[in-house]
Every structure is written in C-alpha cells, then in structure tokens.
Amino acid sequence: MALVSEHELSEIRGLIENRSGILFDESRDRFFTTRVNEHLEDRKLARPGDLLRLITSSNVEYDSLLQRLLTQETSFFRYPAVFEALEKKVLPELHTRKFWESPRSLRVWSAGCSTGEEAYSIAMTVADALEFADAWNIHILATDVSRKALDHAEQGIYDPRELETVNPRQRELNFSRSGDQYVIKPRIRNLVTFAPMNLAQVVYMGKFDCIFCMNVLIYFSPERQAQLVQRFYDYLEPGGYLFLGHAESVRSAEVNFESHTYRDSRIYQKPAASRRPAILQERA
Ligand SMILES: C[S@@+](CC[C@H](N)C(=O)[O-])C[C@H]1O[C@@H](n2cnc3c(N)ncnc32)[C@H](O)[C@@H]1O
Numbered sequence: 001m002a003l004v005s006e007h008e009l010s011e012i013r014g015l016i017e018n019r020s021g022i023l024f025d026e027s028r029d030r031f032f033t034t035r036v037n038e039h040l041e042d043r044k045l046a047r048p049g050d051l052l053r054l055i056t057s058s059n060v061e062y063d064s065l066l067q068r069l070l071t072q073e074t075s076f077f078r079y080p081a082v083f084e085a086l087e088k089k090v091l092p093e094l095h096t097r098k099f100w101e102s103p104r105s106l107r108v109w110s111a112g113c114s115t116g117e118e119a120y121s122i123a124m125t126v127a128d129a130l131e132f133a134d135a136w137n138i139h140i141l142a143t144d145v146s147r148k149a150l151d152h153a154e155q156g157i158y159d160p161r162e163l164e165t166v167n168p169r170q171r172e173l174n175f176s177r178s179g180d181q182y183v184i185k186p187r188i189r190n191l192v193t194f195a196p197m198n199l200a201q202v203v204y205m206g207k208f209d210c211i212f213c214m215n216v217l218i219y220f221s222p223e224r225q226a227q228l229v230q231r232f233y234d235y236l237e238p239g240g241y242l243f244l245g246h247a248e249s250v251r252s253a254e255v256n257f258e259s260h261t262y263r264d265s266r267i268y269q270k271p272a273a274s275r276r277p278a279i280l281q282e283r284a
Pocket residue numbers: 020021022070071072073074075078111112113114115118143144145146149197198199200213214215216219245
C-alpha cells in the first residue's frame with residue numbers, strides 16, 4: 001500500500017497544529033506517521049495525496065483524522081494530591097471568601113476533560129467537601145475538542161477497572177451499577193456541563209474560581225502554551241486557582257501566578273488583588 005509522503009505529512013502536521021494547537025514534533029513523529037497511514041488505509045483512498053485534499057476541504061474528514069491523533073489517557077483522581085488540595089485548601093478558602101455572597105457561586109472549568117473522569121472527580125470532591133453544598137450554585141464546565149470523548153463523558157458509564165482509583169465510599173455514594181458497569185449518579189452528573197471546545201480558538205468564557213487543564217499543554221508548542229496560560233490567568237477570578245499536569249508549568253507565560261506546593265503537586269493561584277506582571281508594568 002502507498003504511504004503518505006514526507007511532504008504531505010508535513011502539510012498535515014501544519015494543518016493540525018494550526019487548527020488544534022497540537023504539535024507533533026520529532027518525539028511524536030512515529031506515532032503521527034503511523035496513525036495518519038492507518039487512517040489512509042481505513043478511508044480506502046485511491047492515492048495518499050487525496051487525504052490532504054479531503055481534510056483541507058471537509059471539517060468532518062478533518063475531525064475524523066484528528067480523533068485518531070488525540071491522546072485521551074485519563075483516570076479518576078489522576079493526581080490524588082491535586083484533589084486533596086482542592087478539598088483541604090481551595091474549597092475551604094472559597095467558602096470563607098464567598099461566605100456572604102448571595103447567591104454563592106462556584107465556577108470550575110475542566111479544559112481538555114477527555115472522557116469525563118477529571119470533571120466527575122472535581123464534582124465528587126466538591127459535593128463531598130464543600131460546606132453547605134446545597135447553598136451554592138455549583139457549575140462545572142467540562143470541554144474537549146473530541147466529540148467522541150464527550151459522548152462517553154456525557155453518558156457517564158465506566159468499566160469497573162476504570163473505578164480502581166475511586167475509593168469504596170465514593171464509589172458507593174456516587175455510582176450505581178448497571179449490569180457489569182458503573183453509572184455516575186444524577187447528583188454528580190447534574191453538576192457538570194459538557195461542551196465541545198477547541199482550546200486553540202479564543203472564546204469568551206466568563207470568570208472561573210478554578211481551572212483544571214491537566215495534561216493538555218504538553219501537546220502544544222511553547223508559544224501556544226504561553227498564550228493559553230495567559231488566557232487562563234485572565235479567565236480566573238482574583239484568588240482563583242489553576243491546576244496543571246505534573247509535567248506542565250506556567251513558566252512560558254508572563255503571568256504572576258503564586259505557586260503553592262501541595263505534596264507532589266504544584267498549584268497556581270492568581271493573586272487576590274490582581275497585580276500586573278512586573279515586566280508589563282515596566283512597559284506601560
Ligand atoms: C491526555 S488527555 C488529558 C485528560 C485529563 N485532563 C487528564 O489529565 O486526565 C488530553 C485531552 O486534551 C484534549 N485536547 C487536545 N487538544 C485540544 C484542543 N485543542 N482543545 C481542546 N481539547 C484538546 C484531547 O482530546 C484529550 O481529551
């Protein structure tokens with residue numbers, strides 16, 4: 001079978017980076033080439049060159065290839081220290097700060113939520129740990145560029161092995177059995193709204209108390225990472241928190257997050273009285 005040429009691979013790589021922000025550099029070259037050629041074979045196209053033409057002219061075809069290139073690895077409570085920090089540090093702080101607000105609202109964004117485990121872990125932690133949770137308007141927005149992942153997330157149905165990182169008490173409280181699978185209960189499901197969103201496109205989002213964007217930035221170029229971290233900073237309320245994956249940081253951006261270490265995790269807080277980064281003040 002004919003394979004996609006180097007030139008076409010490079011064009012496809014550029015198109016994917018341009019539209020989705022995902023960078024396939026040398027370290028992921030083999031993965032990229034294999035997946036594109038698998039896609040070519042599945043689509044049964046007469047000539048390798050037809051693939052580039054197809055994905056350039058059709059959004060459906062582009063999405064179908066993108067789907068094959070996304071890494072969707074995730075799990076419930078992926079970084080236990082992050083969820084402990086949410087429970088023991090962030091939520092009590094928000095409770096104190098917003099105590100006199102009426103209505104009291106909590107807005108959290110899981111950006112790059114994959115199949116929903118991260119968003120439901122946040123929802124379980126909030127429902128469990130937030131004092132007087134019923135007195136709050138809790139809204140967890142969970143977004144991803146992958147429709148397929150979002151369909152899975154919306155259904156909220158998981159295999160038993162996917163619940164290995166959920167402790168027995170939370171499993172009992174938040175999931176019901178359906179045959180040999182587990183279904184997230186409405187009390188948790190109703191706290192989360194799933195929506196398609198491409199992080200490479202700038203959209204007005206309003207303000208959030210917490211943003212989780214874990215294991216997404218690693219796939220972006222340093223420039224895109226910096227832009228996204230800057231946007232997260234702008235989207236956060238003063239005093240709000242950003243949670244990134246273990247291999248990610250805010251270093252690339254000119255933002256003045258305060259960094260807190262919580263066990264093996266680092267979390268970033270926007271200063272309560274928002275100051276502009278020193279470098280920007282100098283330029284003003
Ligand atoms: C490795 S998963 C991380 C899932 C979860 N945040 C976690 O840490 O367990 C990365 C997710 O980012 C999503 N993603 C990649 N590029 C994206 C983009 N441009 N816009 C939105 N989501 C994107 C992928 O579809 C995938 O679901």
